[in-house]
Amino acid sequence: MSVLEVSQLVGRAGIRASGEISVVTRPSWERALAELARGHRDVSYVELSAVEFVDVAGVTALAITALNLPDGRVVVEHPPPQLPRVLDLLWPGQLRIEVAGR
């Protein structure tokens, strides 16, 4: 059974996730993103170095969260390789998400 754990970052706005983002763990990922959007000011961070896999719907949820922010951007740190691949294919040229440390 795949699991996903999400916690708030300490000292900066955003979240840190570990585990797997898939159809099985979708509800907790979407809850975490909703919370991220509520606390967003200018730049929010999403730290994914402990995430092994993210599927298309998981990237979609993140992309839509970022697109709906009133301003600023989301910096995604150390995502699994699926994330930049799906962004390139399905959201080419979007400017709201910055991927750091592929």
Add this chain to the structure above:
Amino acid sequence: MNAMPVEETFEHPALFYRDAADYTEQTVAFVRAGLAQGEPVAVAVPGPNLRLIKDGLGPDAEGLLFLDMTEAGRNPGRIIPGVLRKFADSHADRRVRIIGEPIWAGRSAVEYPACAQHEALINAAFEGRAATILCPYDESKLTAEVLADARLTHPTLISRGREERSDAYDWEAIVARYNEELQVPADAARFAFDADTLSAVRAFAATRAEELGLTGLRLLDAELAVGELAANSLVHGGGRGTLAIWAEAGQVVAEVRDAGRLSDPLAGRRPRREDQTGGRGLMLVHFVADLVRVHTTEDGTAIRFYLTV
């Protein structure tokens, strides 16, 4: 009054051409007619034909979108979202004009059913849209069966400079005819999965795909695509399914089979608005794969994708 203004109707003629000179004359005239009316024009045809049209247009070719269909449309399933609708939607306020040649003599027997279905589905994807899509067919090289199918997938036919309505037009019959049963080879590796083994089936697919020769981005794509098909089985296919993976003619083939029925023939081909959730998993499979084949009935659905090693 329910008549739609003429300029908002969708036109989808098949052009049967005999040779390079005939091809150039007809396609160049088609492009020029669009330019004269201020329509944005895109040309997506195989490389050598791209050259014929560019040379024929001369300076008029400047500023038009040219795509090599053997790359952009390698998998015919991505031509609607990735080429045709992408272009039309980026000029949503205008009538657009496109030459799309998805079927050429080198298309394999395993690709052709998906090509014919794609031609049929253009009619559904563009219903009521202000667009003209001309599809050239090489009379001298394509089989009689392919040319006959084009009369079912296109409401109008152009041959030897004459345009006529196709009395055989029936695109849904082509979608149904090429909804062919798919056989899995006996030596394929298999993995039955459910919600508890979603990560395991992806890992199994990745390991096997690597053993069969995929590397780098293609290996990443294989794992992603299997993950999307398996997730669809969990949500729409009865909560479980079976993966099969094998090598065939220089390609890795992965198939997911489940008990669901794919009732929307345009699934995975409908462009999504940027802020729309859902409906992108199968589209991603179409974007990364060299070919996607589907067989769907009341008893279940098999979707397989091909990645060239």
